[in-house]
Amino acid sequence: MRACAIWLVFSLTVAPMVLVTTAAMVGVIGGLGVAFVRLYGPLGLLLSASGFAVSYAAAVAVHEMGHVVGGGAVGWRARFVRVGPVTWTRRGDRWRFGWNRRSNWITGKVEAALGPRDPWRLVIFLMAGPAANFVLGAVAGGIVIAPLPFLPRCAAGLLAMTSICLGAWSLVPLRERGEVSDGLNLWRLLAHGTLPLTVKKMAFAPAAPASIRSG
Ligand SMILES: [Zn+2]
Numbered sequence: 001m002r003a004c005a006i007w008l009v010f011s012l013t014v015a016p017m018v019l020v021t022t023a024a025m026v027g028v029i030g031g032l033g034v035a036f037v038r039l040y041g042p043l044g045l046l047l048s049a050s051g052f053a054v055s056y057a058a059a060v061a062v063h064e065m066g067h068v069v070g071g072g073a074v075g076w077r078a079r080f081v082r083v084g085p086v087t088w089t090r091r092g093d094r095w096r097f098g099w100n101r102r103s104n105w106i107t108g109k110v111e112a113a114l115g116p117r118d119p120w121r122l123v124i125f126l127m128a129g130p131a132a133n134f135v136l137g138a139v140a141g142g143i144v145i146a147p148l149p150f151l152p153r154c155a156a157g158l159l160a161m162t163s164i165c166l167g168a169w170s171l172v173p174l175r176e177r178g179e180v181s182d183g184l185n186l187w188r189l190l191a192h193g194t195l196p197l198t199v200k201k202m203a204f205a206p207a208a209p210a211s212i213r214s215g
Contacts, residue, residue: 006190014171014183021165028161032154051158059163060084060108062136063129063170067110067214070128075115076212082109109179111213122189126182126214133167136160170215181215 029052036044061083068078079090084105087098112125140163143156173184188195195212 002191006187009190010173010183010187014168017168018165018172021161021168025161025165028157032158035154048158051155052162055155055159055162056106056166057084058159059133059136059166060106062132062163063166064108064110066128066130066132067112067125069132071110071112071125071212073128074121074124076112076121076125077115078110078112079211080109080111084108104177104179107176107179107215109213109215111211113211117194119189119193122195122212123186125212126185126189129182129214130167130170133163133170137164137167174215176215179215180213185212185214 029048032051033045033048036048038044040047064081064083068081071078077090081088082100082103084107085099085101085103087100087103088095089098090096110129115121137160140156140160144153144160146153148156170181171183171186172181173187174181175184185195
């Protein structure tokens with residue numbers, strides 16, 4: 001019964017949001033592609049493709065930053081951040097930069113050491129990523145209607161749509177190679193009132209406390 005209610009909530013909120021934002025993003029990319037090819041020839045295709053790649057990477061980075069800030073706000077210190085193949089690991093007060101080409105290039109992840117585990121803290125930590133995407137989308141959307149030249153406004157439009165679309169997709173309950181989306185974590189939280197928390201021993205932190213991971 002409870003699973004049915006949760007399924008209904010996701011179907012009525014996340015699903016339409018994903019459909020609408022994905023359609024809008026495809027429309028924006030298609031429109032920009034056509035406009036750029038008309039303006040610049042084949043180079044226009046390269047321009048729109050690379051514009052999308054850069055926007056997507058920026059949207060993932062902002063999403064993970066949202067989790068870091070949201071986690072920090074509820075007392076959960078981030079200790080690992082991944083944006084595509086790029087990683088940052090906290091060692092004491094320092095962040096160590098890394099590169100793992102074998103990790104999923106289109107996703108990101110934040111791992112935070114858990115402090116107090118109230119459900120509201122979980123919700124803030126999980127929602128901060130998608131929220132950061134929606135805020136970035138709104139700011140970039142504002143630039144689109146600002147009196148600026150054509151190209152910066154196109155870039156802002158692409159960034160706005162990519163960011164909003166990523167925020168919506170991250171709320172879909174998904175699991176990929178053992179990594180869990182914010183949507184799946186939220187689903188588990190609604191279903192069980194808590195999350196299966198990870199306790200991981202790490203070489204550099206043998207007494208590592210329980211941690212939470214979200215995409
Ligand atoms: Zn996330």
